[in-house]
Amino acid sequence: MTEAPNFRTSVIALDRPGDAAVFDEKTRTEAREIIARYPAGNARSALGPMLHLVQSVQGHVTPDGIAFCAEQLDLTKAQVAAFVTFYTMYKRSPTGEYLVSVCTNSLCGMLGGDEIFAALRTDLAVGNNQTTSDGKITLEHAECLAACDYAPVVTVNYEFFDNQTVGTARTLVSQLRDGVRPEPDRGAPLCSFKEISRQIAGFFDDERSYAPDANGTGTPTERGVRLAIDRNQSAPSYATADVRSSGAGAESAARQSSANVTSQHDAPLETAESDPTHPAEPGTEKGP
Secondary structure: OOOOOOOOOHHHHHOOOOOHHHHHHHHHHHHOOOOOOHHHOOOOHHHHHHHHHHHHHOOOOOHHHHHHHHHHOOOHHHHHHHHHHHOOOOOOOOOOEEEEEEEEHHHHHHHHHHHHHHHHHHOOOOOOEEEOOOOOEEEEEOOOOOOOOOOOOEEEEEEEEEOOOOOHHHHHHHHHHOOOOOOOEOOOOOOOOHHHHHHHOOOOOOOOOHHHHOOOOOOHHHHHHHHHOOOOOOOOOOOOOOOOOOOOHHHHHHHHHHHHOOHHHOOOOOOOOOOOOOOOOOOOOOOO
16 A cells, blocks of 8 residues: 655645636636625635635645635735645545545544544555545544544544444445445535535535534533533623622623623623723824
8 A cells, every 4th residue: 555645745846836727707706705705805814715615626725726716815825835734624635525534533532433444444445635546535534523422433524423333434435435325413414525615615506405504413412501401500601790890789780791692702802992991002002
């Protein structure tokens, strides 16, 4: 078995500079739609979803995709490449129809994730981040899939298959190679890697069931919340009244604040300009 080149640096060793012109007008229009989601002057914030867009067209982030994103966002190709090589969801080599990710982090690994990954690697005759010769499956190990309550877990194009064993994982991959799309334990029905990349970019083209509409939790995940409801327990909001105050008035204000604000992000943020208790540093005041 021959190991693939270092996939983290492969995008830097470009055999050609990339040609942004290969993307059609539809993709260019959609790129402009992505940019329009962000405030004026912050176009570079669109780089993440735009990379998913080009990945949905070409199946991975190619030199052409890097050149296209750089052109659209007025960035250098080096800036785009630096972003691409940091995040593992941007693939730098052709990716199969199904990206199979096996969690090998602490809990999943101890409960069988390492054995699952080793078995699939042998069965598929591929290494980590490699694709089968039929183009169906790309296999990777994942550091954490945020589903410890269902360990060990495997995802296919980011949809969950819970409580896996070597046997069930082998059956899952065999079905995928045979053209069958098993129903995930949670989330939306399976689609191709290009299709899920397009969804992550924010484009939903038909009436299929999409991940944002699907239930991503289950009994183990919800157990703590259900116990709290049964016991009439609740946690105070982050944005309660100042707990350093004392007296019935402060307690009443805290209860009112907790009732009206569901999270810290719902409350207005104080800045040096808006918070009188934290005046601006000398010499930084704005003029009239």
